Amino acid sequence: MPFEWFVAIRYLRDSRAQTVLILAAVSIGVSVIVFLSALIGGLQASLLKRTLDTQPHVTLAPEELVARPLLRENVRAAVTIERSPQRLQSIHRWRTLLDQVERVRGVVAASPTVTGAAFASRGVAQRPVVVRAIDPERFVAVVDVRSRVTRGRYRLTGNDVLIGKGLAELLGSQVGDKVRVSTGDGREALVIVRGVFDLGNESIDERWIFVPLRIGQTLFDMPGGASTIELRVGEVFEAERIGVELADLTGLEADSWMKINEQLLVGLRSQESSKLMIQVFVVIAVALGIASVLIVSVVQKSREIGILRAVGSSSGRVLRIFLIQGGVLGLLGSIVGSALGAAFSLFFERLATGPDGSPTFPVDLSPELFVGASALAIGIGLVSALLPARRASRLDPATAIRNG
Amino acid sequence: MADEEASVLRVERVVKDFGEGIVTRVLHGIDLELARGELAALIGPSGSGKSTLLNLVGLLDRPTSGRIVLSGRDTSDLDDEEITLLRGRLIGFVFQFHHLLPAFTAEENVVLPSFAQEGWASAEMRRHAVEVLAAVGLGGRAKARVTELSGGQQQRVAIARALAHRPALVLADEPTGNLDTASADEVFELMRTLNRERGTTFLVVTHDERIAERCGRIIHIRDGRIVEPERAAPRALGGPG
Numbered sequence: 200m201p202f203e204w205f206v207a208i209r210y211l212r213d214s215r216a217q218t219v220l221i222l223a224a225v226s227i228g229v230s231v232i233v234f235l236s237a238l239i240g241g242l243q244a245s246l247l248k249r250t251l252d253t254q255p256h257v258t259l260a261p262e263e264l265v266a267r268p269l270l271r272e273n274v275r276a277a278v279t280i281e282r283s284p285q286r287l288q289s290i291h292r293w294r295t296l297l298d299q300v301e302r303v304r305g306v307v308a309a310s311p312t313v314t315g316a317a318f319a320s321r322g323v324a325q326r327p328v329v330v331r332a333i334d335p336e337r338f339v340a341v342v343d344v345r346s347r348v349t350r351g352r353y354r355l356t357g358n359d360v361l362i363g364k365g366l367a368e369l370l371g372s373q374v375g376d377k378v379r380v381s382t383g384d385g386r387e388a389l390v391i392v393r394g395v396f397d398l399g400n401e402s403i404d405e406r407w408i409f410v411p412l413r414i415g416q417t418l419f420d421m422p423g424g425a426s427t428i429e430l431r432v433g434e435v436f437e438a439e440r441i442g443v444e445l446a447d448l449t450g451l452e453a454d455s456w457m458k459i460n461e462q463l464l465v466g467l468r469s470q471e472s473s474k475l476m477i478q479v480f481v482v483i484a485v486a487l488g489i490a491s492v493l494i495v496s497v498v499q500k501s502r503e504i505g506i507l508r509a510v511g512s513s514s515g516r517v518l519r520i521f522l523i524q525g526g527v528l529g530l531l532g533s534i535v536g537s538a539l540g541a542a543f544s545l546f547f548e549r550l551a552t553g554p555d556g557s558p559t560f561p562v563d564l565s566p567e568l569f570v571g572a573s574a575l576a577i578g579i580g581l582v583s584a585l586l587p588a589r590r591a592s593r594l595d596p597a598t599a600i601r602n603g
Numbered sequence: 604m605a606d607e608e609a610s611v612l613r614v615e616r617v618v619k620d621f622g623e624g625i626v627t628r629v630l631h632g633i634d635l636e637l638a639r640g641e642l643a644a645l646i647g648p649s650g651s652g653k654s655t656l657l658n659l660v661g662l663l664d665r666p667t668s669g670r671i672v673l674s675g676r677d678t679s680d681l682d683d684e685e686i687t688l689l690r691g692r693l694i695g696f697v698f699q700f701h702h703l704l705p706a707f708t709a710e711e712n713v714v715l716p717s718f719a720q721e722g723w724a725s726a727e728m729r730r731h732a733v734e735v736l737a738a739v740g741l742g743g744r745a746k747a748r749v750t751e752l753s754g755g756q757q758q759r760v761a762i763a764r765a766l767a768h769r770p771a772l773v774l775a776d777e778p779t780g781n782l783d784t785a786s787a788d789e790v791f792e793l794m795r796t797l798n799r800e801r802g803t804t805f806l807v808v809t810h811d812e813r814i815a816e817r818c819g820r821i822i823h824i825r826d827g828r829i830v831e832p833e834r835a836a837p838r839a840l841g842g843p844g
């Protein structure tokens with residue numbers, strides 16, 4: 200073992216009480232960081248997943264017919280949402296645009312859709328619904344509805360439809376039942392329920408009805424047309440940037456999930472910043488702890504440091520002896536702290552589960568988290584050892600031996 | 604060159620001042636030479652500058668003016684790193700209070716100088732350390748923590764530590780000053796034996812006339828100057844007995 204390591208480790212072992220106490224402090228600090236990151240990371244991941252599981256990342260539609268209020272353009276939005284669904288327009292030359300859009304970097308999948316408002320009825324039961332007319336093979340790559348079909352099958356040929364779990368209850372309809380779908384201007388289609396889906400979002404499950412593209416085209420009077428192109432991108436937080444790029448490319452209006460879910464993003468961001476703040480304070484506390492322990496140690500050992508210098512160890516070696524102590528405290532603290540944090544996170548996850556047994560607070564214990572926390576702890580150890588170590592390395596040996 | 608080889612230490616006109624503003628001159632132009640294999644006592648009243656001189660010779664401190672030549676190397680122009688290297692290689696220290704490192708065993712303390720200089724401890728270093736410990740009569744206590752040893756034993760470990768890396772010169776600052784008479788005699792005899800058998804050069808600071816008289820040479824210092832024995836110690840005129 201190199202000299203510096205030998206002396207550093209012996210010093211840590213020799214002042215056991217100090218070492219154990221500061222290790223406990225570092226471990227608790229690291230475990231707080233791990234636990235907090237795992238919990239908030241898990242919450243964010245599940246919020247994002249829940250949101251993105253039911254939504255395309257980007258939606259392209261003709262400019263004058265954006266069916267959503269846009270926060271950035273309040274005035275025009277107020278007008279557009281008042282327009283009735285009957286005036287739904289097809290995207291001009293949508294097949295060409297679809298081809299172009301699919302080739303854009305970052306776009307993973309694109310699917311043409313016709314989306315509009317209608318009523319679904321079975322017997323006396325009648326409900327307002329959102330008709331989502333899709334090309335099933337393309338759409339499943341944008342939003343994975345297939346895996347969410349809980350009864351029946353993901354099949355949309357002829358006059359098959361899929362309805363939400365909630366809607367199925369409200370209409371009292373089963374797989375195989377016939378349902379009538381009609382629009383405000385009197386067009387209607389008689390369809391057969393092939394599957395019931397559960398997208399995990401109550402309002403969607405009570406409203407959405409997936410139909411083959413052709414039925415949508417008929418219902419909303421746009422033969423061969425598509426009112427929207429919906430996309431999935433590779434990197435979800437790139438959606439807004441890609442959306443802008445696509446809007447430029449196609450001349451269509453682009454809506455990214457990020458724009459639509461601005462509130463969610465604001466929430467995530469403020470979570471992120473409060474997490475960061477707590478972490479910063481933990482880091483500062485841990486750093487101060489390590490630094491103060493090492494400063495005390497340098498003062499206590501100044502005569503010994505003088506002796507080390509007298510017998511021929513360079514000031515660089517003395518510097519490293521104390522840096523290593525800081526680094527080792529960080530490393531050991533990060534190992535214990537990671538274990539502690541992971542245990543605490545898993546315990547917390549078990550503590551609260553939803554009715555289906557899935558955790559209410561899913562935690563995200565990724566390897567990167569542990570690598571990051573460990574690197575952070577070792578970094579804190581080294582940085583906080585810097586001051587004491589410099590002080591030790593600059594001790595004048597003659598004075599230290601005389602007065603130490 | 605031959606002349607330089609015979610001389611382990613040459614101190615030339617060394618002056619040492621302490622303090623800034625109000626400067627105290629502690630050493631007033633010291634000239635001193637030690638030949639290889641000498642056992643010299645440096646004797647003088649408290650505050651006369653013995654430790655100061657030893658620190659300069661041991662390269663723990665630098666003179667205000669004058670030169671210190673160790674084994675033929677002028678040390679005046681060396682930078683701190685070179686000084687540290689040379690100190691580690693040429694000098695062995697024994698202090699009044701043993702100044703062993705309490706966190707380490709006797710053997711580890713003895714290995715320390717070589718270890719600190721090389722950066723690595725070889726098996727050979729460890730073997731040699733045990734050998735030197737045996738030479739100072741502590742062959743059986745190599746694995747003992749130094750805190751478990753008696754004062755005399757600790758000082759022997761300190762001597763072993765000073766010797767283990769085969770320095771050209773061992774500087775001992777009142778090595779027996781903190782021991783009872785019997786232990787002091789033992790420790791001093793040990794140094795004398797090592798001097799005789801290994802030819803190690805010793806410069807030993809002591810208050811103790813009894814011990815000084817057993818050294819091959821006595822150097823008197825008073826108020827920061829080397830003085831003739833007659834003037835330093837009038838009692839010695841009558842001779843022993």
Ligand SMILES: Nc1ncnc2c1ncn2[C@@H]1O[C@H](COP(=O)(O)OP(=O)(O)O)[C@@H](O)[C@H]1O
Pocket residue numbers: 621622627629647648649650651652653654655656
């Ligand atoms: N670092 C220092 N700063 C100021 N004065 C010092 C320092 N070292 C020694 N002295 C002074 O130099 C004088 C000689 O001290 P020292 O060499 O320790 O004497 P001795 O070892 O002979 O008892 C004393 O007056 C002491 O106070």
Ligand SMILES: [Mg+2]
Pocket residue numbers: 653654655776
């Ligand atoms: Mg002294």
